[in-house]
Amino acid sequence: MDLNALADFALVASNGGLGKASRASGKSKATLSRRIADLEEQLGVRLIERGARGLKLTEAGEMLMARTEGPMHEVADAMTATREGLAAPRGRLRIASPVLFSQLAMGRICAEFCAAYPEVTVDLVAEDRLVDLVEEQFDIAIRINPSPDSSLVGRCFAKDRLVVVAAPSVPVPSPGVVTAVPGIVFSNFQPSHWSLDEGRLIVQPVPRLRLSSFLMIRDAAVAGAGAALMPQSIAWGQLTRGELVQWGTVSDADVALWVLHTSRRLPSPKVRAFVEFICNQYPEGSLVLKG
Structure with missing residues (x-):
């Protein structure tokens, strides 16, 4: 009927x-x-x-x-x-987010979001693998430099820059020549050089420490173990306090963070609200503003 x-x-x-x-x-x-x-x-x-x-x-x-x-x-x-x-935004919001960004920012962001929308509860899973939003029942994924995916839509909410930093006690190399320096690198580091500020400074890191986390790499750099390559936002506090010195920026290597969801049509109010909320956390599009 x-x-x-x-x-x-x-x-x-x-x-x-x-x-x-x-x-x-x-x-x-x-x-x-x-x-x-x-x-x-x-x-x-x-x-x-x-x-x-x-x-x-x-x-x-x-x-x-x-x-x-x-x-x-x-x-x-x-x-x-x-x-x-x-x-009105309500119900459970399930989010997948990279481990490091989750540790640095998502605790505060989720707490403030729940305060703004008291009828929403947040379930955040911090892991670096690419989750399947549909199969694993996630509402939102935060991804770094995501590859094009026709099944996901969203917005880039912030960008970061890759920089080389070191403690003030570590001598800054001279411009124009490839200079070998003690390096603090990731465990899977392969021999390479760091070209900074469009070739003004070229650094050849000689691995002195191999570590598996940017936070450990940053702390080792503050301790004077050598030069390190990392997102600027991670070292922002140490740079502003003078514990680290920025040698230069890696050209054409921006790190973009995106907030993604599954449907372009009729996303739920809780998803729309979170997308707007996290974008508003970085009004200038730079992670260092909240570092």
Whole structure:
């Protein structure tokens, strides 16, 4: 049975005629009449008698109205409640985020988001693998320099720069020549050089420490173990306090953070709210502003 036709029958019956029902609903009399005719054809009985004095319910029409009026109101109330309920961000928001960014920023961001939207609860999983949002039931993923993926949409909310830093006690190499320096590098480091400020300074790191975390690398650099390559935001506090010195920036190597979700059409209010919220945390698009 066509519920739209049933709803229009109830509309006409409760208003006592096509004209009043049309004015109350904004639907044309022709549409309402056609819907009722379709419903009568489906049921095989007359529901409304059309006479000179207007419309009158038949016995079958009165029986149908009596049995459906309450349930139709309940359906309408349920749909209204659903629309109103989904208009405000609420429910569980499941987020996947890289480990380092989660450790540095997401605790504060999630706490402030929950304070702004008290009917949302956040479940954040910090890991560096690429989760499947659909299969693993995540609402949002935060990714660094994500590859194009037609199934995910979102916004770049902040960018970072790769810089080479060292303690003030470590001599800064002279420009124009490749200079070997003690290096603090990742465990999987392969021999290479760091070209800074479009070739103004070229550094050849000689691994002295191999570590598996940027935080350990930063702390080792502060301790004077050598030069290190890292996102500027991670060393921002140490740079501003003079514990580290920035030798230069790696050209064309920006780190972009994106907040992604699965659907371009009708994302849930909690997803829309979080996307806007995290973008507003970095109004200038730079991670160092919150470092």
